[in-house]
Amino acid sequence: MKEYYVSIDVGGTALKYGIIDEHAQIIKKDSVQTNTAGKGEGILEQIVKITEKEQENFKISGICVSTAGIVDCEKGKILYAGELIPGYTGTEIKKQMEERFQIPCAVENDVNCAGLAEVVSGAAVGRKSVVCLTVGTGIGGCVILDGEVYHGYGNCAGEVGYLYMDGSDFQTLGAGSIMSKKIAGKKNGRPEKWNGIKIFEYAKQGDEDCIRAIEEMTEVLGKGIASICYVLNPQMVVLGGGVMEQKEVLKPLIEKQIQKYLKPILLEKTEIAFAKHGNNAGILGAFYNFKKYYRKEKNKEARAFET
Incomplete structure (x- = not known):
């Protein structure tokens, strides 16, 4: 019998989800606004409703979750979540979902999932050591070594947005949202x-303020x-x-700025690539993480049995 998985990507604004088959093919996908007002319970309720809905049409073999925040896999x-999702810290997604549905669930940080997606079937296939950066409202990062996410001692590896830089930090200076704030200030408008x-x-049309904002962002990115x-x-x-x-x-x-800050001995050995999976990265990566985790x-059970 064919296996299907519900895969859910929890962000601060949108909760994207899809059905993925055992061959990593996305059968369907959709999104809803994340219920941040309901805190952790509100998000759990959304994941439950999505799973119940999809069980009406598919025999679900697993629940795969990609989520913002620092995760104990x-x-x-959720070990820690910032103000983007208030009250999310401490939410026990795996425990709650497995108790509710009696099917396995795996949970991983969203940037780690995006990185896994690129290593397994995207821009970084075949690479042994990969750093994946996501640049948007903030800057997230992950490290993948030999196909495995490196989590660090306290599950905080890859939190590159907080790197100290020029009296501030990497994401405060280089995120896409900062570029929007700069332009809004110049044009007397709202950042959104x-x-x-x-x-x-506007930059392509020759707007000097927009051109300068993009150049400033890429310089920060190159340095970081x-x-x-x-x-x-x-x-x-x-x-x-x-x-x-x-x-x-x-x-x-970006390549010009990296050349400016990175010594040639490292530059010539470092590939720079752009992600291939786009908006599908989270749900695909959550599925890959689920398969790796289980x-x-x-393997643990097999070794225990042998001993």
Whole structure:
């Protein structure tokens, strides 16, 4: 019998979900606004309703969750979530879902899932050491070594947005949302009216403020990427997130800045790539994480039985 999985990507604004078959094919997908007002319970309720709805049409073999926040993957619990999703810290997604549906559930951080998606079937296939950065409202990061997410001692590896930089930090200076705020200040408008798409459109038309804002963002990104490379020396850096969809504009600018800050001995050994999976990265990565997690669990059980 064919196996199907419900895969859910929890963000601060949207909750995207889909049905994925055993061959990693996305059968259907949709999204709803994240119920941040309901805190952790509200988000859990959304995940429950989505799973119940999809069980009407598919025999669900597993629940795969990608989520914002710092995650304890073994417990499937949110260790920390910032103000973007208030009251989310401490939410036990895995425990609640497994008790409710009696089917396995795996939970992983959203940037880690995006990175896994690129390593398994995207821009970083075949690479042994990969850093994935997502640039949007903030800057998220993950490290993947030999196909496995490196979580660090306290599950906080890859939190590159907080890297100290020029009296501030990486994401405060280089995120896409900062670019919007700068332009809004110049144009006397609200930041939400100056999203990345509009800024790039105006830049292509020759707007000097927008051109300068993009150049300033790419300089910060170049400096931050170079700093990460000095520490980790990855084979590839993959750039994703909404802003990075402007690849044609950003690729030469970012590469120019990386050349400025990264020594040639490292530069010539570091590939820079743009993510391929786009909006599907979270739900695909959640599925890949689920399969990896339960493969390890089966191996543990097999070893325990042998001993």
